[in-house]
Amino acid sequence: MKHVLAYITDHRDRFVHKLQRLCRQPSISAQGVGLVETAHLLVSQMEECGIPARLIPIPGGPPLVYSEVRGRSSRTLLFYNHYDVQPPEPLEEWESDPFSAEIRSGNLYARGAVDTKGNIVARMAAVEAWLRTEGELPCTVKFLVEGEEEIGSPHLPWIVREHRDLVQADACIWESGSKDHTDTLNIYLGVKGICYIELEAEGANRDLHSSMATIVPNPAWRLVWALSTFKDPGERIRIEGFYDRVVAPAPEELNQLRRIAESRDEEMLRRDLGIDAFLLDQHGLDLLVRHLYEPTCTICGLVSGYTGQGSKTVLPRWAMAKVDFRLVPNQDAEEVLGLIKAHLARYGFEDIKVRPLGIENPAKTPFDAEIVQVAVETAREVYQKEPFILPLMAATGPMHVLCTQFGTPAVGVGVGYAGANIHAPNENLRLRDFFEGIMHIALILERFGERYRSRAG
Amino acid sequence: MKHVLAYITDHRDRFVHKLQRLCRQPSISAQGVGLVETAHLLVSQMEECGIPARLIPIPGGPPLVYSEVRGRSSRTLLFYNHYDVQPPEPLEEWESDPFSAEIRSGNLYARGAVDTKGNIVARMAAVEAWLRTEGELPCTVKFLVEGEEEIGSPHLPWIVREHRDLVQADACIWESGSKDHTDTLNIYLGVKGICYIELEAEGANRDLHSSMATIVPNPAWRLVWALSTFKDPGERIRIEGFYDRVVAPAPEELNQLRRIAESRDEEMLRRDLGIDAFLLDQHGLDLLVRHLYEPTCTICGLVSGYTGQGSKTVLPRWAMAKVDFRLVPNQDAEEVLGLIKAHLARYGFEDIKVRPLGIENPAKTPFDAEIVQVAVETAREVYQKEPFILPLMAATGPMHVLCTQFGTPAVGVGVGYAGANIHAPNENLRLRDFFEGIMHIALILERFGERYRSRAG
Numbered sequence: 001m002k003h004v005l006a007y008i009t010d011h012r013d014r015f016v017h018k019l020q021r022l023c024r025q026p027s028i029s030a031q032g033v034g035l036v037e038t039a040h041l042l043v044s045q046m047e048e049c050g051i052p053a054r055l056i057p058i059p060g061g062p063p064l065v066y067s068e069v070r071g072r073s074s075r076t077l078l079f080y081n082h083y084d085v086q087p088p089e090p091l092e093e094w095e096s097d098p099f100s101a102e103i104r105s106g107n108l109y110a111r112g113a114v115d116t117k118g119n120i121v122a123r124m125a126a127v128e129a130w131l132r133t134e135g136e137l138p139c140t141v142k143f144l145v146e147g148e149e150e151i152g153s154p155h156l157p158w159i160v161r162e163h164r165d166l167v168q169a170d171a172c173i174w175e176s177g178s179k180d181h182t183d184t185l186n187i188y189l190g191v192k193g194i195c196y197i198e199l200e201a202e203g204a205n206r207d208l209h210s211s212m213a214t215i216v217p218n219p220a221w222r223l224v225w226a227l228s229t230f231k232d233p234g235e236r237i238r239i240e241g242f243y244d245r246v247v248a249p250a251p252e253e254l255n256q257l258r259r260i261a262e263s264r265d266e267e268m269l270r271r272d273l274g275i276d277a278f279l280l281d282q283h284g285l286d287l288l289v290r291h292l293y294e295p296t297c298t299i300c301g302l303v304s305g306y307t308g309q310g311s312k313t314v315l316p317r318w319a320m321a322k323v324d325f326r327l328v329p330n331q332d333a334e335e336v337l338g339l340i341k342a343h344l345a346r347y348g349f350e351d352i353k354v355r356p357l358g359i360e361n362p363a364k365t366p367f368d369a370e371i372v373q374v375a376v377e378t379a380r381e382v383y384q385k386e387p388f389i390l391p392l393m394a395a396t397g398p399m400h401v402l403c404t405q406f407g408t409p410a411v412g413v414g415v416g417y418a419g420a421n422i423h424a425p426n427e428n429l430r431l432r433d434f435f436e437g438i439m440h441i442a443l444i445l446e447r448f449g450e451r452y453r454s455r456a457g
Numbered sequence: 458m459k460h461v462l463a464y465i466t467d468h469r470d471r472f473v474h475k476l477q478r479l480c481r482q483p484s485i486s487a488q489g490v491g492l493v494e495t496a497h498l499l500v501s502q503m504e505e506c507g508i509p510a511r512l513i514p515i516p517g518g519p520p521l522v523y524s525e526v527r528g529r530s531s532r533t534l535l536f537y538n539h540y541d542v543q544p545p546e547p548l549e550e551w552e553s554d555p556f557s558a559e560i561r562s563g564n565l566y567a568r569g570a571v572d573t574k575g576n577i578v579a580r581m582a583a584v585e586a587w588l589r590t591e592g593e594l595p596c597t598v599k600f601l602v603e604g605e606e607e608i609g610s611p612h613l614p615w616i617v618r619e620h621r622d623l624v625q626a627d628a629c630i631w632e633s634g635s636k637d638h639t640d641t642l643n644i645y646l647g648v649k650g651i652c653y654i655e656l657e658a659e660g661a662n663r664d665l666h667s668s669m670a671t672i673v674p675n676p677a678w679r680l681v682w683a684l685s686t687f688k689d690p691g692e693r694i695r696i697e698g699f700y701d702r703v704v705a706p707a708p709e710e711l712n713q714l715r716r717i718a719e720s721r722d723e724e725m726l727r728r729d730l731g732i733d734a735f736l737l738d739q740h741g742l743d744l745l746v747r748h749l750y751e752p753t754c755t756i757c758g759l760v761s762g763y764t765g766q767g768s769k770t771v772l773p774r775w776a777m778a779k780v781d782f783r784l785v786p787n788q789d790a791e792e793v794l795g796l797i798k799a800h801l802a803r804y805g806f807e808d809i810k811v812r813p814l815g816i817e818n819p820a821k822t823p824f825d826a827e828i829v830q831v832a833v834e835t836a837r838e839v840y841q842k843e844p845f846i847l848p849l850m851a852a853t854g855p856m857h858v859l860c861t862q863f864g865t866p867a868v869g870v871g872v873g874y875a876g877a878n879i880h881a882p883n884e885n886l887r888l889r890d891f892f893e894g895i896m897h898i899a900l901i902l903e904r905f906g907e908r909y910r911s912r913a914g
Contacts, residue, residue: 205731211851213755220756228685274662291671298670299677303764311814357768394668
């Protein structure tokens with residue numbers, strides 16, 4: 001192990017250059033920019049590390065980058081990542097070109113520097129360090145790097161179905177993890193699910209003069225009335241059966257959350273957001289529990305009729321809303337879609353069309369899973385600080401389809417920090433977080449393989 | 458009178474050329490195009506007719522064209538019109554250039570051909586015919602032609618306040634009137650009022666990832682909830698006091714409406730609009746009464762968050778709605794604005810900003826006003842058919858500010874027809890309606906002056 005860590009220290013500059021090279025290759029899934037090029041680059045970068053990699057073609061999507069490296073045992077750790085990035089816009093708010101990967105004061109600035117190219121290279125680097133010093137990995141490792149995470153991983157269910165053997169593993173290191181504003185590593189054990197729908201209402205066959213509103217149905221009204229039955233001003237979602245499967249936090253989860261709540265600077269967050277109070281005026285532990293365990297119903301978009309300057313007296317022909325339901329364990333996204341449709345029918349809104357645009361189930365790894373212990377123990381060693389364990393994160397990812405449905409426990413660790421500006425201008429990685437992240441993965445590999453041997457022996 | 462009508466017949470072609478010239482001059486108030494040029498052209502065209510005209514400058518707006526021609530008596534008839542037109546877009550749907558004033562099969566195609574340049578020229582032509590044959594008008598005539606009607610006549614209250622004497626009259630011929638699909642002239646006695654507002658809600662200081670919807674208020678929800686308290690799915694407006702001043706149709710109005718309802722082809726209208734049924738499944742007289750006497754609350758525009766293709770998980774920072782309340786006698790637009798604000802406060806929506814964008818009171822001329830009898834009698838003679846009297850129209854105009862507040866009775870007669878495509882591509886005037894319209898105005902002038910003399914004598 002000592003040799004492994006020394007190797008990482010000796011090759012720091014090379015790993016940074018590798019990451020810069022990867023960040024300089026744009027790979028914007030929402031715009032279809034540079035995806036195939038990035039997949040090819042990644043394969044060659046992995047092979048430079050001694051990791052045999054290949055492309056798996058996906059009909060209608062950019063290829064998957066896949067690798068499997070046998071270790072001392074067949075016990076397998078899966079690394080899930082994505083090589084695509086969010087669009088860099090608004091460009092004028094970047095201090096350097098989002099694909100220049102400029103380093104300033106120890107930080108590397110680039111779209112994707114943290115989410116998740118920094119994590120990909122950290123994991124490759126840790127594997128390389130093992131291979132070049134010990135000649136072999138302590139366990140078997142699989143890399144699965146997709147190119148569509150930022151647009152909702154539309155082909156991942158297909159990959160899992162068609163290449164089921166490739167995703168089988170004993171545990172998974174999820175795409176990312178991050179230090180919070182107290183510089184404490186947050187390890188994530190789960191994600192919310194999502195049911196993202198588009199609602200459409202139609203009226204006459206054209207926009208009409210609004211004097212016709214006496215006798216012609218208005219789709220904007222139909223939509224507003226339908227939406228208003230979804231959730232009341234007290235934030236209670238009114239869709240029958242919606243909360244039936246929701247599970248309250250377990251006592252050990254609440255203990256973790258209490259620690260985290262005490263460390264948080266709510267006031268700083270509130271001021272940064274520019275709001276007078278958090279929703280329902282909640283604070284402390286209640287606020288944190290609500291953030292992680294409460295499913296949501298969010299109007300993400302709304303449009304109808306005339307929305308320009310001044311007045312135009314129009315009776316719109318069409319109205320549309322985008323609504324995102326974030327789901328918590330053990331809700332089921334397909335079931336929720338059915339509940340929404342039944343709700344609309346029950347309230348007399350059969351005229352409103354429902355189109356699902358994103359369906360993902362929530363997922364959560366149990367606290368007592370071995371990989372959780374491994375991640376926590378090794379984090380203590382690397383970061384010299386007790387990490388926080390977040391039972392869930394408020395955002396969504398394809399953890400259920402890739403892991404939870406097969407019983408594979410997954411934990412998120414990685415190289416982010418509170419100022420990383422993920423999905424925003426000036427995304428950046430602190431290089432010290434990058435090196436610590438490489439060390440952390442190297443230690444996880446060792447401990448994961450070791451535990452198995454000790455258990456097997 | 459015989460000479461007057463013969464003069465009109467003899468000069469038909471010249472009147473058509475005059476109208477073509479006026480239509481070829483664009484005058485789009487919404488885009489600030491050609492307004493001053495049109496005002497100057499109109500003054501010179503009126504002077505060619507022997508009508509001394511002048512421009513009255515308006516601070517911040519295009520000039521008013523004004524004229525007063527003394528007649529045999531000081532009894533005064535006011536012609537209200539506007540020289541501005543709606544924008545011609547979408548241009549690709551016009552069969553000829555909207556400002557070419559092309560004549561095809563007896564119809565003149567141009568933006569503004571009917572609304573209201575055709576009416577302006579018809580009224581000028583009738584006055585010219587009297588002046589050139591009888592040397593004098595039977596009554597005094599005032600022309601008031603503004604350049605901002607299509608954007609809500611924002612300076613008309615100022616004009617009325619600053620030049621009160623100019624608008625004083627014994628009766629007014631309102632800007633327009635139209636034949637319906639049975640080729641029966643519809644004479645309008647009133648207009649609805651309007652209270653057009655913009656509602657705004659704000660949340661955080663930027664769009665956020667929708668995972669924050671657990672703890673950050675969503676302005677789109679605030680707006681939807683607030684709107685849903687304005688009107689229920691049974692179309693009842695829930696703003697306290699809103700209906701207090703609404704007056705039911707009088708028996709003589711219902712008699713007229715019954716005649717009209719019997720002549721209407723509801724099915725044709727329904728099919729043309731592409732709707733399955735009229736609102737609340739109403740028909741016949743009920744439908745017509747609802748159309749004319751029911752105030753409305755219409756969402757004209759709605760926007761928040763992401764409205765493009767596909768899914769984007771955003772918690773919007775802002776939401777906006779445009780809502781138009783059409784008001785009926787005797788509602789008061791300023792009072793309704795106050796009721797809306799009080800309603801929002803009562804329901805806990807003080808956070809929603811209300812900005813008034815248009816305030817006009819409803820107006821209605823009594824059935825028994827002398828000018829109504831004059832318009833009906835003369836219509837019978839010219840059109841050889843009993844006209845319909847519409848106590849109200851469903852649309853809005855500045856009749857209250859110009860006429861009703863001074864007790865001036867106003868009636869709408871004019872050169873439109875059911876296929877005129879007002880405000881739409883291929884607006885057009887049937888030349889026979891134009892000539893009949895000139896005759897009608899010439900007869901109204903005679904009868905209006907005559908009645909006065911007989912009454913005075």
